Amino acid sequence: MELPRNSVWELHDSDLAEDGLYRILELMHDVESVVLFPLNQTSRSVRPLALSIEAFTEHVKSQKAKKSEFNLPSFLLVAEENIPEEHIARRDKNYALIEGIVFDRAFVFDYATKKRVPHLAEYARTMEIDRKVLARLLTQYWRYGQDKSALLPAFSLSGGLGKERRTTGNPLGSPKQPRTVAVERAAKYVISDIDKSKFKKALKKYYLKKTCLTLSKTYKNMLVDSYADEVRIAHSCGRPPLVPTLKQFSYWAKKLFNKEEMVKGRTTENDHLRNKRGLLGSVIQDSYLPGTHFEIDATVADVHIVSELGSQHLLGRPTIYIVIDRASRMIVGMHVSLYHASWRAARQALANSFLPKADYCKEFGVDIHDSEWPCSHIPKELVCDNGEMIGLKAQKALTPMTRLSFTPPYRPDCKGVVEKRFDILNKELIHDFLGTTRGGNNVVRGTRDPRKDAIYTLREVTTEIIKAILEHNRSIYDDLAFSSPLLIENDLPPTPINYWKVHLAKHKHDLQAALPDEVIARLLPPAKVSMTRSGVHFNGLYYSCREIEDRNLASVARTSGQWRLEARIDENTTNHIYVRLDKNYGFTLCHLLPRSRMFGGKSMYESDFMQDWLDSKKEQAPISVTSIDDHKYRQKMALDAKKRNKNATSISFNQKIKNTRQHRTDELRATTNMLEDSKGNVEVIATPESKAVVSKVVSLPVGRKRRTKGETS
Structure with a gap:
């Protein structure tokens, strides 16, 4: 032992x-x-x-x-x-x-x-x-x-550290020293246990409240509540009142309440949890594997945009949706739209997260390989707001694919990874655009309205955000180096894309494969389209595909009438839509026809804008003023003609149509100067009275004489 x-x-x-x-x-x-x-x-x-x-x-x-x-x-x-x-x-x-x-x-x-x-x-x-x-x-x-x-x-224990000093009737500490001999300072006040209880009561009543009164204001309120009589007596006697000083009050406030009690008492529980609590946890404390948690959130971009169809039309500020993997910090999906935060916009962001990105980026002029943004998977759990995602539509669409987790209200810190990405996007990209609001902070009165400087379209803003996201996924983050040993073992820089790829290569993840047909059917916004003789019609645009041409459906619609079809719309582009041509089959990709090429390469919001613009023009001028005058003139002319015909001699219909050609020639001779040459051609020489009406009459060519029954050649 x-x-x-x-x-x-x-x-x-x-x-x-x-x-x-x-x-x-x-x-x-x-x-x-x-x-x-x-x-x-x-x-x-x-x-x-x-x-x-x-x-x-x-x-x-x-x-x-x-x-x-x-x-x-x-x-x-x-x-x-x-x-x-x-x-x-x-x-x-x-x-x-x-x-x-x-x-x-x-x-x-x-x-x-x-x-x-x-x-x-x-x-x-x-x-x-x-x-x-x-x-x-x-x-x-x-x-x-x-x-x-x-x-x-x-010596660290010298002076009775941590022990409360007991008074003996004499004031503790150095006495008050006047700066000059001409002024006499008031006597120093000795704090008693009764004074401490008054301090504590005043601090609880005024200082430790959500109103956040200052300590000096609390001190004045305490004098009014507890020392008013002494102040009145001293004022009557013409002497300084014997009351505690602000310095003594401030000293004992720190002694009576510790810092934690001060912080909690002067803020709400929600604000304390969000902004003032200790951050002892980590986003990877539950799992460091990609795909365990995806976070989704939306924010209004700090920039105003204009329409592609006319830069004079201001569209306001777009909404940005971001989907990010919590463990790897990889941005796995995005969506930029003119809709506010809603299930309609969120489903587009989720569809983008679950589908390959190469075709999506190509729509905005960014050519990448799938390996540069290798995110087309469904997570184990989706962390979202207690807002647009809590509805029945979202749960019905997503529950078969993944599990939903809702954060408490007013607690954005519960999904702090995606919240921080918005801050990075704004500071590193959006705040450099013309028309930016810079978050609305530090707005000085008289500064130029950012809407006057708006020049970028939704497509241009989306393109730059895509490039910023690709750069983010390639950036080095120190925290990733301490999250998993695989980066060090493979000698890879701690970037989100390396973290994502190396864990997938080692089969250490919680991701599941996404079926494109299921994602399109469940997440893309549904719509009703019409099969017409000109192709599939949606919102003023026409689409077609090889199957429609092979089955000759446009010809069927022309002869038998158009019919309705179910479709899924990708609001990022007008170049294609997904149409279910047969209820027993999946959705077929249909491309934009040349007759709608004006909208090629634009978003569906531009088509909506065109429809709104057209409706506004129709509402502005349902009929023209000239058409009203013309209608009234036609009514008057019809009335005059009826009166003239009524006064005419009554004859039979056969007599009325008899010798119509001769009557036509007589009318020409009476109203014009008509000359006939030897060949029988008629030339009209206009009189001064008829110059205002017609200057020349040319006879029409005579057609082939039709044979009647019984005639021979």
């Missing part, structure tokens, strides 16, 4: 010594004794005791003596280079005083077993110090570990 020197043991239910902690000073095998020093005694001069080694060993075997620990005071746990020179000098001086006796085994045994030890007094006279001083130094040396540093002065 090991009984190392300087080890600490705890005795209980022992008949050898009192219960408590003991330090082993020496093992003296020549006298079969172990010398122990009691650590529980707080006296400045304590003597050790000697026990039989055999008896102490039996106590250890019977569990009456157990190995324990003794915590050294903080002033001894200081590095040698941080100890002041004067403390080192004092320590070395004290150690030199006991060095000649503390290692004398005979003295230590006698000091532990005998009541009188003449050797201690003789050594004290030799060193020219008092015997009691020598005994105190030995006690300090043995209590704190039999080390030279045990003799360091305990």
